[in-house]
Amino acid sequence: xxxxxxxxxxxxxxxxxxxxxxxxxxxxxxxxxxxxxxxxxxxxxxxxxxxxxxxxxxxxxxxxxxxxxxxxxxxxxxxxxxxxxxxxxxxxxxxxxxxxxxxxxxxxxxxxxxxxxxxxxxxxxxxxxxxxxxxxxxxxxxxxxxxxxxxxxxxxxxxxxxxxxxxxxxxxxxxxxxxxxxxxxxxxxxxxxxxxxxxxxxxxxxxxxxxxxxxxxxxxxxxxxxxxxxxxxxxxxxxxxxxxxxxxxxxxxxxxxxxxxxxxxxxxxxxxxxxxxxxxxxxxxxxxxxxxxxxxxxxxxxxxxxxxxxxxxxxxxxxxxxxxxxxxxx
Ligand SMILES: Nc1nc2c(ncn2[C@@H]2O[C@H](COP(=O)(O)OP(=O)(O)OP(=O)(O)O)[C@@H](O)[C@H]2O)c(=O)[nH]1
Ligand SMILES: [Zn+2]
Numbered sequence: 001x002x003x004x005x006x007x008x009x010x011x012x013x014x015x016x017x018x019x020x021x022x023x024x025x026x027x028x029x030x031x032x033x034x035x036x037x038x039x040x041x042x043x044x045x046x047x048x049x050x051x052x053x054x055x056x057x058x059x060x061x062x063x064x065x066x067x068x069x070x071x072x073x074x075x076x077x078x079x080x081x082x083x084x085x086x087x088x089x090x091x092x093x094x095x096x097x098x099x100x101x102x103x104x105x106x107x108x109x110x111x112x113x114x115x116x117x118x119x120x121x122x123x124x125x126x127x128x129x130x131x132x133x134x135x136x137x138x139x140x141x142x143x144x145x146x147x148x149x150x151x152x153x154x155x156x157x158x159x160x161x162x163x164x165x166x167x168x169x170x171x172x173x174x175x176x177x178x179x180x181x182x183x184x185x186x187x188x189x190x191x192x193x194x195x196x197x198x199x200x201x202x203x204x205x206x207x208x209x210x211x212x213x214x215x216x217x218x219x220x221x222x223x224x225x226x227x228x229x230x231x232x233x234x235x236x237x238x239x240x241x242x243x244x245x246x247x248x249x250x251x252x253x254x255x256x257x258x259x260x261x262x263x264x265x266x267x268x269x270x271x272x273x274x275x276x277x278x279x280x281x282x283x284x285x286x287x288x289x290x291x292x293x294x295x296x297x298x299x300x301x302x303x304x305x306x307x308x309x310x311x312x313x314x315x316x317x318x319x320x321x322x323x324x325x326x327x328x329x330x
Contacts, residue, residue: 001048002212009044034059046210046222047082064113069295081170081222084114090173093132094125099139100284105172111238117144121178124149141244150185165218175226183223187215234292243285
């Protein structure tokens with residue numbers, strides 16, 4: 001699936017992912033959901049595979065999914081993209097890259113099951129892009145960090161090397177980071193509108209929808225609108241990967257339930273004192289860990305509510321059956 005449209009999705013045939021085919025419109029049921037193999041119903045997202053047969057559409061199980069927890073009390077996670085291999089965490093070098101945002105997006109990426117790669121854009125606007133990249137690399141553990149500039153073509157070959165046939169990449173990052181510009185540069189022609197001011201003076205283009213762009217070489221790229229600070233992205237496992245250094249230290253504290261707030265034998269406190277662990281990184285971890293804990297509690301409540309609703313429905317159906325005559329039962 002390449003794009004969600006009002007009450008419908010745009011789909012490409014599996015053998016039509018060469019960039020030469022026009023997507024086809026597929027109308028969805030009223031609720032906008034599609035049945036999955038295991039009897040669930042999900043809202044299809046960009047990157048999903050839909051098996052379309054006469055009348056029936058089935059959503060294939062996702063290998064990976066970029067998900068964000070939505071704010072509503074009853075709503076579930078929202079899938080931003082599915083079946084992706086690489087998440088490009090795009091951040092500008094000018095203004096200065098925001099380390100906390102990179103950590104947040106890396107957590108979103110790790111949670112998806114795909115491999116994150118950090119892309120620092122606008123290298124042409126700063127005197128020392130490599131020095132800045134080293135600072136970012138220090139917070140992006142086990143992740144490649146690339147610096148690029150689209151106007152000078154700097155660093156783009158390293159990204160082109162990621163575009164193996166069949167590979168799906170998604171670009172995430174704040175508005176104005178240069179995601180659409182990057183997608184266009186990698187596609188070799190303009191497929192996404194970018195933030196240039198329009199000549200008719202009607203403001204600037206920003207990406208308003210997620211869209212899958214099949215590239216000539218057989219890779220697929222998904223551009224996303226700028227992800228704002230809202231939307232919880234953390235879960236405990238993903239956090240431990242993003243903050244492997246903090247998690248490792250915490251495991252070395254004397255008390256297993258150490259809060260790292262002055263307890264004796266606290267390895268985190270020692271690392272802060274020695275300068276090995278920057279205060280900023282610990283704060284960033286604490287903030288995301290708090291969100292993850294809150295989210296876990298909320299989803300517990302939600303699961304229990306769903307279970308209750310399911311039983312209510314079953315009971316109602318049963319009572320209706322008892323009341324008869326109704327439909328004959330098979
Ligand atoms: N100098 C320079 N400018 C760049 C570079 N990449 C992007 N820009 C500019 O940055 C602005 C924002 O770029 P976009 O590609 O629209 O940003 P985006 O991340 O897609 O933004 P949203 O669609 O709002 O999420 C545009 O004016 C681009 O021309 C770069 O490598 N160097
Ligand atoms: Zn501790």
